[in-house]
Amino acid sequence: MDYRLELRNVSKSFGEVQALENINFQLGQNEIVGLLGDNGAGKSTLIKIITGFYQPTSGEILFNGQKIDHLTVPRARQLGVETVYQERALAELQTLWRNIFLGRELTNKWGLLDVPKMRDETYRLMNQSMGFTSSAIDPESYVRTFSGGEKQGVAIVRALYFDAEIIILDEPTMGLSLKETARLITFVRDIKRAGKSAVFIDHNVVHVYNVADRIVVIDRGRIAGEFITRDITLDVLMEKMIRVAETGNLD
Amino acid sequence: MTHTDESTHGASRANRKAFSLKRFARTYGPQLGILGVFFGLWIIFIIAAPTTFLKPQIYNAFMSTVPFFAIMAIPLTMVVIAGEMDLSFPSIMAMGMVAFLLTYGATPGIANISVRVMLSFLAALVTGTLIGWINGLIIVRFGIPSLVATIGTQFFWRGAVLVLSQGKSGTLSYVKESFLHPALVGKIGGTFPTQMIWLIVIAIVGWVLLNRHKFGAHIYLIGDNANSAELMGINTKRVRVQAFMLIGLFSAFAGVIASFHVVYFWPSLGEGHLLSTLASVFLGGTSVFGGTGTILGTFIGAFIIGAIEAATVAVGLTGFWTELIYGLIIVLSVIMHAYLRKRAE
Numbered sequence: 001m002d003y004r005l006e007l008r009n010v011s012k013s014f015g016e017v018q019a020l021e022n023i024n025f026q027l028g029q030n031e032i033v034g035l036l037g038d039n040g041a042g043k044s045t046l047i048k049i050i051t052g053f054y055q056p057t058s059g060e061i062l063f064n065g066q067k068i069d070h071l072t073v074p075r076a077r078q079l080g081v082e083t084v085y086q087e088r089a090l091a092e093l094q095t096l097w098r099n100i101f102l103g104r105e106l107t108n109k110w111g112l113l114d115v116p117k118m119r120d121e122t123y124r125l126m127n128q129s130m131g132f133t134s135s136a137i138d139p140e141s142y143v144r145t146f147s148g149g150e151k152q153g154v155a156i157v158r159a160l161y162f163d164a165e166i167i168i169l170d171e172p173t174m175g176l177s178l179k180e181t182a183r184l185i186t187f188v189r190d191i192k193r194a195g196k197s198a199v200f201i202d203h204n205v206v207h208v209y210n211v212a213d214r215i216v217v218i219d220r221g222r223i224a225g226e227f228i229t230r231d232i233t234l235d236v237l238m239e240k241m242i243r244v245a246e247t248g249n250l251d
Numbered sequence: 252m253t254h255t256d257e258s259t260h261g262a263s264r265a266n267r268k269a270f271s272l273k274r275f276a277r278t279y280g281p282q283l284g285i286l287g288v289f290f291g292l293w294i295i296f297i298i299a300a301p302t303t304f305l306k307p308q309i310y311n312a313f314m315s316t317v318p319f320f321a322i323m324a325i326p327l328t329m330v331v332i333a334g335e336m337d338l339s340f341p342s343i344m345a346m347g348m349v350a351f352l353l354t355y356g357a358t359p360g361i362a363n364i365s366v367r368v369m370l371s372f373l374a375a376l377v378t379g380t381l382i383g384w385i386n387g388l389i390i391v392r393f394g395i396p397s398l399v400a401t402i403g404t405q406f407f408w409r410g411a412v413l414v415l416s417q418g419k420s421g422t423l424s425y426v427k428e429s430f431l432h433p434a435l436v437g438k439i440g441g442t443f444p445t446q447m448i449w450l451i452v453i454a455i456v457g458w459v460l461l462n463r464h465k466f467g468a469h470i471y472l473i474g475d476n477a478n479s480a481e482l483m484g485i486n487t488k489r490v491r492v493q494a495f496m497l498i499g500l501f502s503a504f505a506g507v508i509a510s511f512h513v514v515y516f517w518p519s520l521g522e523g524h525l526l527s528t529l530a531s532v533f534l535g536g537t538s539v540f541g542g543t544g545t546i547l548g549t550f551i552g553a554f555i556i557g558a559i560e561a562a563t564v565a566v567g568l569t570g571f572w573t574e575l576i577y578g579l580i581i582v583l584s585v586i587m588h589a590y591l592r593k594r595a596e
Contacts, residue, residue, distance in 0.1 A: 053482060073484030089482040091475035093542040102472060103483030111465040140278065 002065030004029050004197045005050065005081075005166055010059030012045055019045040021221045023059070027166065027197050032188065034212030034229075035201040038245050042221045043201050044086065047168050050199070051083045052076035077104070080165030084155045084172050086201075092144035097122040099143050100158050125157045149180035156187060167191055167198045173207055185211055205241055209234050217244060225250040280591045281536030285548045288534075288584055289555055296562045303565035311442055313557050318450035319509040320524040321553035324531040325457040326498040328549045329467070330397075331532055333494050334474040334541030335390065339401040340502040340528065341521030342408035343382050347503025348510050348520055349415050350378035355425075368429035375503045382408060383499020387492030397495075412518050420517045423510060436511045446508050453501065458546040470494060474541025527556050530581050536588045543592070555580065 005027040012020040020042045027033050037043050048054045049061070052071040061068050063079045083089075090099050097118045106114045106121075122139040137146075143154060152172060159167055169188065173181045188211045191198045202208050208215060209229060215237070217224045224244050227237065240250050297304040323340050330337050354374035361367040386404055390397045426432045437445040461467035469490045472480040480487050502521075510516050535552030537544025559580060563573045 051482075052484075073482070077484060083482075085482055087478065087482075089476075089479040091472045091479050091542070093475045094471055098468060098471070103469075103480065103485045105465050105468050107465050112459075113463050113465065113468060115463065 003027060003062070004031070004064060006062040006065075007046075007049070007056075008060040008062065010046075010049060010056045010061070012042075012049060012054060012057050019221055020049070020056075023221075023223060025216065025223065027199060028213075030192065030195050030197060031214065032192050032198045032200060032212050034208035034215040035199055035218060036205065036208055036215055036241060037218035037224075041218045043218055044170060046218065047083065047170055047199065047201065050076070050166075050168060051081055073103075077162065080163070081168065082159035082162060082164030082166070083168040084152070084159050084170065086170040086174065088151055088155045090143050090151060090154060092142070094143065095139065096126070096137070096141050096143060096154065097139040099154055100125065100161065102158065104162065121161070125161055126153075148175040149177055149183075152176060152180065152184070156184075165196055167196060168201075169198060170201045171203065172200075173202055173204060181207070205238055206234065209237060217241065217250065219244050219248055224248070280594070281543070281588055282545055282547050284587050284591050285534065285536055285551050285555075285584065288580075288587070289551045292555060292558070292562075292580070296558065296566070300562065300565035300567070303561070307442075309561060309565070311444065312561065313554060314447035315444040315512070317553050317557035318444075318446040319505055319512070320528040321450050321531060321550065321557075322446075322453055322505045322508070323498065323502050323524070324528045324535075324549045324553050325453055325546060326494070326501045327528055328532050328535070328537050328544050328546060329457070329461060329470050330494045330498055331537050331539065332461070332474045332541055332544040333470045333491055334477065335397040335491060335494065337386065337397065337401050337495065337498050338525065339382070339386060339405040339408060340498055341525045342405050342412065343379050343499050343502035344506030344509065344521035344524070345412040345518060346382060346408045347375035347379045347506040348516050349412050350503075351375040351507060351510075352421075352516060353415070364425060365429040365431065368426050368431050372431055372507055375507050376500055379499040379501070379503025379506070380496050381499070383496040383502075384492060386499065387495035390495070391488040391491055412520075416516075416518045418518055420515065423514045423516055426511055427514065432511055435508045446512070449504075449508070454546055454550050461546055466490065466493065471542060474543075476542075527553075530577070531556050534581055534584050536591075538588075538592070552584075 003026045005025075007023050007025040010020060010023040010025070011018070023042075023046060025046070035043050035046070045054065049056050049071075052073045052075055055070065061071055068075070068079070089102070091102060097115075100122045101118050106118050108114065119139040126137055126139075137150065143151065146154070152175075156172070172184055176184065185207065188198060188200060192211075192213075200208060200212055212229050214226060214228055215232075216226045217240070225240075244250055293304075303309050323344075327337060327340065351371040351374060354371040355367060358367050358370060361370070382404070386397075386401055389395060389400045389404070393400075433445065435445060435449065439445060439448075461470065469480065469485050469487075472483075472485060473487050473490055477487055505524075506520055510520060531553035532544070532549050533539065533552075534555060535545065535548030535550070537548065556577070559577055560570075560573050563576055564570060568576075
């Protein structure tokens with residue numbers, strides 16, 4: 001069976017800076033892969049290549065075994081990639097419904113917005129998918145008034161609405177309360193149960209260990225190693241991560 | 252943020268439709284603010300100069316002259332919401348008319364004046380749109396701040412106008428024989444100026460484009476957070492170029508109607524409209540930082556700007572007072588908008 005997503009010898013440089021070097025990365029069908037690495041290791045660059053935001057300097061990207069040239073953000077979305085960005089990618093001066101449909105507004109063939117439908121869908125999503133019941137959350141609310149967890153909820157609901165096959169979560173627990181983090185972990189498990197795939201990026205080794213089937217460690221733009229989560233204990237993983245940070249080698 | 256009573260949570264579905272004064276004020280605050288300023292000033296004008304402001308003539312005069320810059324203030328609102336600026340539109344007004352004159356001069360073979368004038372009119376619109384496109388390209392391709400880029404193009408196109416027209420002004424008396432003259436600057440029923448109809452149509456189309464079309468949605472998102480817009484797959488460069496093309500198009504249109512109105516071409520056409528157009532946009536509550544702003548606010552802002560000059564004179568002050576009162580009202584309104592925005596958070 002083909003991988004859901006595969007990167008072959010992908011490199012990316014920004015001028016003189018080599019951000020990624022010969023990355024070979026696979027995401028299986030219905031697999032949750034945890035991506036670990038220190039700040040500046042290249043995690044964000046890697047996911048921005050998968051989402052079509054950056055084009056790789058060299059290498060190939062394959063979706064379901066098919067090579068895709070010139071991957072762009074709209075193309076990646078067509079292929080079922082949805083991303084919850086570290087920076088959340090929200091427009092805070094705009095209303096909730098405009099944020100949910102950011103860049104993919106429901107329109108008729110003349111490009112006119114179907115505002116009532118977007119409002120209703122937003123309301124349904126906030127209630128059913130995210131369990132937002134606070135009456136302060138309304139499709140017409142402005143996103144700047146939301147808490148960190150609520151903003152994260154908006155970013156996640158947005159990824160879910162469009163029937164993603166691959167969900168990428170970039171540092172999703174950043175700035176969340178304990179309760180909100182627990183809800184997020186449940187959400188990642190739901191992705192698995194729904195038969196979809198995900199790439200989960202986090203600083204927190206414990207979070208990644210708890211939800212990922214496989215863990216890929218990135219260091220200084222290269223893949224330093226990977227583990228099947230059930231073959232390794234959390235303690236050993238922690239030790240290895242510290243060793244990578246110090247020496248650049250896992251063992 | 253405020254959390255309402257726990258007991259209301261179950262009823263949130265009902266709450267959604269219920270009228271909330273707070274939310275209404277939050278959503279429409281800037282428009283209500285500028286409407287308040289508008290009616291407040293109107294009442295002051297009526298009390299201070301009832302003989303002028305209770306007669307329809309003064310309103311016909313406003314409707315005849317305000318559209319010249321208000322028509323440009325509508326697309327300028329979109330440019331500013333997108334977080335950009337355009338200072339070159341007064342020169343585009345004049346360049347559009349140069350294209351008009353050149354086309355008219357080059358088509359003596361066309362016997363039908365209406366056809367010839369129509370062709371020249373289209374040439375003006377195309378020229379304006381092209382100049383807007385060039386502005387946009389300079390800004391997105393080279394990453395030059397639009398304020399700086401359009402200071403440059405403003406001089407360049409004014410220079411082009413002077414070179415191409417050899418600095419000469421001239422009569423347009425022939426346009427009166429074309430159907431386009433009454434269609435653009437005629438008087439309906441002998442009193443109501445046609446350009447006001449054009450302004451209303453452009454304002455309505457502008458509102459739909461900004462609030463009910465994908466283009467407008469992207470304009471707001473780019474001005475709010477260009478990085479988010481790009482991550483979510485919006486082609487921010489293309490949308491910004493389109494916004495500059497729109498203001499180019501409508502500047503040329505405004506240049507034609509302003510020239511038709513006086514049946515004369517001046518190479519300095521548009522020079523008096525820079526600040527009144529910008530003031531209409533900011534008076535109307537559009538944020539210079541981008542991401543927020545309304546067409547209604549700009550529309551009302553333009554009429555306040557248009558009324559101040561007439562009012563200062565009608566009230567019995569000398570013309571010297573006009574600019575002082577302009578400045579005062581603009582500064583106070585912008586402070587009001589800043590205050591309303593803070594309150595809404």
